[in-house]
Amino acid sequence: MAVTASLVKELRELTGAGMLDCKKALEATDGDVKAAQDWLREKGIASAQKKQGRIAAEGLSSVVVDGNRAVVVELNSETDFVAKNEMFLELVKTVGNSIVEQNPADLDAALALEVNGKTLGDSVVDATATIGEKITLRRFTVVEKQDDEQFGSYVHMGGKISALVVVKGGDAELAKDMAMQVASMNPQYTSREDVPQDVIDHERGIQIEIVNNDPSLASKPEKVIAGIIEGRISKSLQDISLLDQIFFKDGSSKVSQILKAANASVVTFVRFAVGEGIEKREENFAEEVAKAAQI
Template identity: 65%
Template sequence: MTITAAMVKELRERTGAGMMDCKKALQETDGDMDKAAEWLREKGIAKAAKKSGRIAAEGLTRVATDGNIAVIFEVNSETDFVAKNEQFTELLDKIQGILLSNKPSDMDSALALVTEGDTLETTIANATATIGERISLRRFEVVEKTADDVFGAYMHMGGKISALTVLKGGNDEVAKDIAMQVASMSPQYISRDHMPQEFIDKERQIQTEILNNDESLKSKPENVLKGIVEGRLSKSLQDVSLIDQIYFKDPNQKVAQYLKSNNAEVVTFVRYAVGEGIEKREENFAEEVMNQINK
């Protein structure tokens, strides 16, 4: 029987399972929608889908290199306890291997990759069903370098933060030091030259508003105020510019000086911190108990 896109869509809406899993279920059951839904439940995939509404803001990041290929990724769970589970770390190992081997360009192609007979999407869904918490591959980035470039990789607190750097020149030690700098100081750009103009303009606007609300500066001449804004802007931009930051191992020099002394320059960097940008739900246990009593 021909499995149509409409059938896959209907089953996906019905069960919440992934597209590839729905297609496989329909193929296995000759297009019978009820049997396909039951097949997904038996595989634990529909059960996993029911957990999809939960907030998964814990987990681990991972960075790994293999020759001229590197990958950095984040896998989320609902609790920090599960992130320490052996099954969870085994899942990260599988994801690391398949991403390094296949170098997918986006999340859809990554989840469609096959490992040990199942798609990565199914593998993650099975882990969700087995572990009992929502597990998700949130993001990843595959980075390639030339033979002359150097990778630097660093994981902090067992993977709560991961950083990857690519240097032109230098060596492995310098590249790892810069990865540690990225992990600890959280720069957003390599230098001011790499910052979008709209980012700079927005920061200038913020500093201007701060100054306008400072009563002690109201009487200053306009040219003086402008100079103060630009000075504050420069300081603010330095904080998010990697090469302008103070080098974490030596407060007497900036990262740019450290790089220059080692004949190195930064080509690119990536930093992931677990759960950044995810709004975590605040739980109030006492309030929850009272709500149950009053029902």
């Protein structure tokens, strides 16, 4: 029986296996979809589908720079152990290199990129089947710079946090320092002027509530209370604004002062912390061991 594209698509939807693996399975079973499912199971490939419901909140992030283009990527796994697996590490490199070279528009386009005869999506599914954990390409950000600008990058703890900064002026050391600042201090915005008004209003509401519930401030004049509130808002904005943060290397100067001294400025930055924003499943280790003993 001829192996058609529709058969490959059907088998892929049933098993979650890669397109090339589905084609091989159908060829090996003369186009019999049911037998092809068994073939994939026997090869350990179809098991990838069963892992799609699991939570993948571990893994690695990475920065790849290629000329005036760079990318920050995050590839997730279920456990931290897999993040040290050679196949996983190689997949992180492949994903980063492919994206920075081909510059896909979004995640779907990235997963459709052809690399070594298969798509990145198929490579991720294959890794899931081979490694035995759910693997996902969660996100990426491509950044372009001008010829008179430079990239600074920093990867912390082997990829648990990755930071990329575009700096105009200064030198390579300053650019890397800015990336380290972003990685360690986690600013949300470049400057205080970039903070949206709704974020400021939200912070003001929090500080007003705190002050109203502080009995030690009950007898203070309204002008004093207003000053306290604005002072706390200012401190909060300092914490989330890169230029207002204290420079991590000396503990006293503001980042804006360091940049001014070098006649430099930060154009943009990206920071990925692996698993941020993902609700991790809480596991009871003793219960897991007990369950395993019953299998």
